[in-house]
Amino acid sequence: MIHKSIICLSEIEPKLNVASVFESTCSEALFEKVVVLDGCIGDEEVRILQCGGSVIRAEIREYHVIVDLEKREILHDCPDWARCVPDRSFCKHLGKIFLLIPRASAEDILRRIFVERDIWRFKPYLES
Numbered sequence: 001m002i003h004k005s006i007i008c009l010s011e012i013e014p015k016l017n018v019a020s021v022f023e024s025t026c027s028e029a030l031f032e033k034v035v036v037l038d039g040c041i042g043d044e045e046v047r048i049l050q051c052g053g054s055v056i057r058a059e060i061r062e063y064h065v066i067v068d069l070e071k072r073e074i075l076h077d078c079p080d081w082a083r084c085v086p087d088r089s090f091c092k093h094l095g096k097i098f099l100l101i102p103r104a105s106a107e108d109i110l111r112r113i114f115v116e117r118d119i120w121r122f123k124p125y126l127e128s
């Protein structure tokens with residue numbers, strides 16, 4: 001398990017907490033960045049509500065995440081997210097979710113986000 005051996009880098013170097021997804025040169029590099037994002041969030045703090053079809057829906061601590069592959073948008077609501085939206089970065093919550101879903105799905109979705117990076121939108125999650 002790749003992420004079991006990862007040191008919690010975000011505690012040592014807070015700047016690594018938010019890594020820009022779209023600076024990555026390939027999807028493999030992108031996945032490695034996501035691994036670095038693991039912000040010492042416990043697996044038990046995450047509830048994956050849906051992972052299949054075209055949507056990933058999760059709750060992590062008191063926050064919500066929706067990754068919609070059809071609409072090509074990511075909705076989330078943590079305080080860091082406002083900073084992530086303009087430069088399309090991932091916060092530690094997004095990183096954690098991609099570490100918890102099956103690796104093959106995570107890589108597939110990250111590859112799609114990378115390839116389609118010009119049309120993906122990062123947006124605030126609004127309670128509906």
Ligand SMILES: [Zn+2]
Nearest residue numbers: 078091093094
């Ligand atoms: Zn977040």
